[in-house]
Amino acid sequence: MTETATATAPKRSREVMIVLPGLMLAMMLAMLDNMIVGTAMPRIVGELNGLEYFTWVTTAYVLGTTVSTPIWGKLGDLYGRKNIFLGSIVLFLVGSALCGMAGSSMFGGTANGMTELIAFRALQGLGAGGLMVNVMAIIGDLVPPRERGQYQGIMAAMMSLAMIAGPLAGGFITDHLNWRWAFYVNLPLGGVALLWLVLKLHLPKYRTEHRIDWLGAGVLTVGITALVLITSWGGQAHGYPWGSWQILGLAAVAVVALGLFIPIERRAAEPVMPLHVFRDRNFSLISLVGFLLGFAMFGAISFMPLFQQTVQGASATNSGLLLLPMMASMMVVSLFVGRAITQTGKYKIYPVVGGVIMAVGMWLLSLQDVNTPVWQTGVFIAVLGLGMGFLMQTSMLIAQNSVEQKDLGVASSASTFFRSIGGSFGVSLFGAIFNNHLVSGLTERFGEKAAHAITSGGGQMNPAALDHLPPQIKTGFLESLANAISSVFGWAVLFAVLVPLIAAFIKEIPLRGGATSPSENLESVSASFE
Template sequence: MSVTDRPSVTQPKIRVVLVGLMIAMMLAMLDNMIVSTSLPIIVREFDGLNHFTWVVTAYVLGTTVSTPIWGKLGDLYGRKTVFLTSIVIFLVGSALSGMAGSSMLGGPEDGMFQLIGFRAVQGLGAGGLIVGVMAIIGDLVPPRERGRYQGMMAGVMAIAMVAGPLLGGFIADNLSWRWAFYINLPLGGLALLVLITQMHLPKYRTEHKIDWVGAGLLSVGITALVLITTWGGNEYDWASPQIFGLIGVGAVSLALFGIVERRAAEPILPLGLFKNRNFALISAVGFLLGFAMFGAMNFLPIFQQYVQGASATGSGLLLLPLMFGMLVVSILSGRAITRTGRYRLFPIIGGVLMTAGMLLLTLLDAHTSRFELGAYLVVLGAGMGFLMQTSMLIAQNSVEQRDLGAASGAATFFRSIGGSFGVSLFGAVFATRFQSELTDKLGAEAAARFNSGGGAGSFDPAVLAGLPPAARNGLLTSLADSIAGVFWWAVAFAVLVPVLAWFVKEIPLRGSNEVSRDATPEEQAERALADAPAVP
């Protein structure tokens, strides 16, 4: 591999490109949050209650399966072309999702199945958006300067977490649900225009050898894992033949994947990356971060809407303290890393603050005020701000530039898989605890009658208001106590984050994209050859 073109990128040019990258990141982060608000309307129109969870699952599955593959394709074929392709796929999936069940596609009879398929296409594109943004920043910006820009991206993620429910609520109340997908088209078009005209990345001459066998085995294994965490305890019992079958398929596929990757000339996920201590540790941190954060945070809107009486749109506003903590800390920590070149302390502080935020959330009860919850969320958001992009920076600084896409994809993948596992485990914990709390407070008969309606998620606030005071208070108290119990489980995983981060080795951030300082002599020699001028 040799570098044929390494353009110097000025600060004004980076800022213009950054706008396009921020729009692309916003598309990927906003989508699920906007769509979730419209799901009840979609279910009513298509009469698809039995399949509506697949609207979310298909997107998550497409994203998770494709993330490491997109990263490796960027390493092989050049990140600009691959990234622009992922945007186009995402926009095609968005347009088709908005058209699902329309007269152009045969009417509403098959609308739900069409939407599920198109959401999978959208998810495939989204996987490239997330990993591509981080890898492109890694190409354009030296590690020493990278913290500032990745801090900005963490701010975009924080804004998306709040803006998604607000925008989704507005669309659901005032427009057709189809605009939850169509809104991506003008934004994506603007991102394409900016990036096509303004983004110029280093070009590499390399032999293109796609590890198709490894990619296929990885896709099968990941699909099995996502389906286990999605279906286990919901569609099928944990001890059912379906779940055991998926466990077997996943285990065999991933074992074969490990064997294939050791022999592949261009492995889709180089297993040698995990020999690097920092990369292995930060991958584990990313998994635990996704597990604790995404798994537990799904229950905050339930608490806000049912216990605190907020509307769907209002619950988005109540997440503003979380966004504030994450946004401010992400920007400040990014600037501090750029100024000092030091980063080891930040994931440790972030892990401690995230654990403290989860501990505070275990105090939730039926009488917790919105101000108290907001204060807890500021602490949690600050912890996330220290962790989200610092972990990506450490992963990227631990590997060679040639493996930047694979490393970015792997870091994103572990966080995504952790979130999937967390949602499944905490959902099972919540359901069991809620049943127990209801039985204690209202009796077994009342608890059985309530759960037969599908649990707390199936109750409209107006229905809850019409219950007798004793029943309503017992219900809301049970709900609050069950959610607090979920956060106790989140604490058990969050506390491991600062412990693992403590063992991360402080490797000075490079001032340019040269070889990593902990590279072997062979890797240093290879990189020196790679940086030599190309022979005409």
């Protein structure tokens, strides 16, 4: 390393450490919200009703994140990431405030409360997409890939911490305050992050011709939304038959939209998803790994608080505590992997090992039933957390290292995009599987009319209401619910096992930067600060 490179390294480190608290808080916002809402969902459904739509509270958020992620990444590449990042925080906070008011007297009461909450969650998700992709892209702007592992390991640990604090905070808020504060809590945290980043964040200036591929973004949004609606509504007891005109029409829309997307992107001056990045084998493979990771992880994990509170009888606060084994193991492994990658420059083994462990965790969770003790669930989710810890930030690092610096925002957004779209499909598909198995189990035990009454209401989902049911009905309901949730994890295994198989084909390419990088890499980074 030359003298210039050595001299600029401390400056770069200082810049990153000054900005890091604001970035960590912004990342925590996006992750914290989803985990807080998870433990509050049984209470939300009990108040707003609509059991058959409860997965849409998560789906709308993830879908909003998914469709906005490539746009946020491209906007950051074109206009500079600071103002775009700050704008995404503001949008997220507006969505949070509206979510907290859903179903309140301000909007006409609880009659349309679930519909309002779903719509506001989509708006909140649009902002969250900018939070996640810009945090990773900003780190990519400031730090060479060889040194990026330790910082992304810190961000992964922060995500894990948010996933730990989220259920605990959500449980406490639900038990002692009101579920609406699960959304209002974002406002002071987001305000602090916004102020800190306004004052401390300094990024490279970009002089780029401003052309946004709105047509490509719109077509992509239409296609993805159609696919998510197919997985959400197709074959469901409260949806449409697979051969219905609604499902076939959505399939036609999806095929046409995604078919048009490729030629649109090829002709666009500034494509929202540049197709040339997929020529790199590692980028294509890790994007597919991210999709499957999101599919299995987000799709299945959203059901854990429901199992713990309703089947195992935990309070909302305790259900948050019961998720600690998963979050703690994920945080420890993420820190270890980040440091190991920085020291060795090797990364291929981690997504392979992580995929195997995640699949084992999903399989263990599929074995649960109404009699599964709490300690056993804790062991199972700890195994799942280990696998997730190997995968979460490694996938982002590989994606960023596979493209040129000018495409860094696109790579970051694409990595987040495929994980998010996997989560959208996972939540939707697993929600359909859950509802079908639940309705089938309840119909077998109580008859079709009673099963419809239970699932179309939602009051029975409130754990407190279960104690007032006759013992025979309560037992039958819990057995049906436990079997339905176990079936979700069983399906998740099928997608999780593909992760290590695909990751095995990733080629170990040396990471740019660090001790072995040319001095020009370091000079270009340090010289670009405002």
